[in-house]
Amino acid sequence: MSKMNPNVKQVVIAGGGTAGWLSAAILAADRAAVASADFHITLIESPDIAPIGVGEGTWPSMRATLKRIGVSETDFIRECSASFKQGSKFVGWTHGKSETYYHPFSLPQGYDDVNLAAAWQAFSEQVSFADAVSAQSSLCEHGLAPKQIATPEYAPVANYGYHLDSAKFSSFLQKHCVEKLGVTHVLANISEINSHPNGDIASLSLHSGEPIQGDLFIDCTGFASLLLGQHYQIPLVSQQDILFNDTALAAQVPYARADDPVASATLATAQTAGWIWDIGLPHRRGVGYVYSSAHTTREKAEQQLREYIAIGLGVQQASALDVRELNINPGYRQKLWHKNCVAIGIAAGFIEPLEASALVLVELSATMLSDQLPVNREAMDILARRFNERFLTQWQRIVEFLKLHYILTQRNDSDYWRDHCDQGTIPERLQELVTLWRHQCPWHQDGRFIDDMFPPASFQYVYYGMGGKTHLAANRSQPKDAAAKAMGEFQNNRRKIEQLLGSLPSNRELINKIMQYGLPKI
């Protein structure tokens, strides 16, 4: 019986980037009290493969994740060169000029109670949706931090996630996993994958040393997808017909002056064949152009990227910077968990970094895996089916939500934007949603799953940010006191903005103070 139905005691993680170490940390921290004979994690990292090193933006969920794995926020910020992120700012997506809109992390005022989107329609010419319903866009415009130095670790004044240096984040997690959580770290290249008769993976042979046996294998090998993709031949479901971006040019950009402001939002500036991300860390910016190779050339793209960087830094310095090219095959695996192997991170799939979905998917996947870790082989297939169901849906939702950023554009300056508006490239569910939103505001009924990554609030921020309109029919019933409630919430928001603008430090100032004093634990 035990041979047929072994208990899951040995978890082997292949790959040591942020996906591997974050998965290891979550699984290990949740079982910190379990004896090592009953549960053990080994992480195999290739000494020859450098991590991808993108994924420098997180969601607010990272706060709960870091707390869960037992690290101090002060240590994290100091050692990972992290800064505070309060959302994304989109530039030039509607008209290709300097117009902007925000997708902040905070939900609209009174979100559980009243749909402010309906009441806002009357004021859409005077105030942007984000400014009307949330204080966060104003905080970001002023470069303010989401909290004060006296605010306890992980507690927000305004909801926030992080920008971070992903190489440093990997090392930080590695140290924590090995020193505090008892994870075994093996530096070696995998030479062979050995199977049981039933097709399960039995062990991984290494170029040096003993093979590593396991009951459950986690594939965190990035684009290689060594176990799920190469060994099991689970195909990639390409999304390139929907989201065209397949190449990224990335650069690390120094600040002109060491005390330049650190932006509180990820800046996403639309270009003729994609968009440029701009992420502010305390010591440098991470800037990159992600574009569709079918719509521009590498030379043209690099030129646009350097022109963007030159705005703050000058032509001379901008032209001297190293630019790294990354090729993306946008899509996700047809199955994410097959037999006793589950893929997490880029090995499971990757899509352009719009809305920073990469790290949050790692957190969600590892968390679900840990919460529902199969006790034995018998339970595994059932849990694998659940996992696949949930995350394949998640991937579809992400693709739809990212596509929403493109399809309302009025840009007509390149094939790239025209092609994005081609009905044939828009998933049906998204077409349906947008059709509904012309006559009713995005609201709770538009989210089907409790664990949907993007709440209807996100639909609202992007739809109205892009200039989407809702023509509310006069005969449509509205809750009786909704209008009065909405006016009250708009006013609450204005008061909140005033109060926060007066009391929050700048992002840079808070980071400097954390370096000096640390954040309090309570």
Next chain:
Amino acid sequence: MQNHAVLNPVDHKDIKIVTQRSELYGDCVIATLAFPFEFRNVQSDYPILFQKDSNTGKLFPVALLGLKAKENLFLNEEGWDASYIPASILRQPFMVGFQGEKPIVTIDMDSPRVNKVEGEALFDEMGEGTDFLKNVTAMLNELHGAYQDTEVFIEQLLELELLESLALKLMLADGVEHELTGFYTINEDKLRELSADALGKLHNQNFLQPLFMAVASLSRLANLVDKKNKLLVC
């Protein structure tokens, strides 16, 4: 804003210090820093709580003097009505500063206590320090080191998770519920659960007595509420 100058008989020859306690001289504060070494005296009059420095986020112990901002319920027309006045009040407008390693006395020239007309002189005609100044210097000498001790004390309490946020709702004589926020106190459940090792360590650092003084001091809250109610009623 404070404007600290190194005290010296040339620049400060004619300076006098008002020692009277009054709102006019900046004594109307809701709380003032209390050093662990004086907790025994502090707790005879005031609740000892903990508060954060808004500039650094660091916690420090305080003697609670009032129930809302800029309220000191111990002040009246005659002065400060208590058997003990915390050292952080008494030392004003002086502070210990450092020139390199050497401790020096500094004076806040912007303090309303500093003037040339009334109060205690600092130097006599010969430029010698007066008895008043000698007392001040002796007190500052005692405080020298107390700042650092306080920091270590707080670090210990945090490490043992002995501090918790205090949510205090008081019903006052005028029937209005009053909320006191932004303060922290000792978590007595955690204190009871401390191991013999932890207690021994606290004792060796001379922190055990102040810790229990702080716990005992909470009964002074009733005293503050009484004072407040008397003001509200009359």
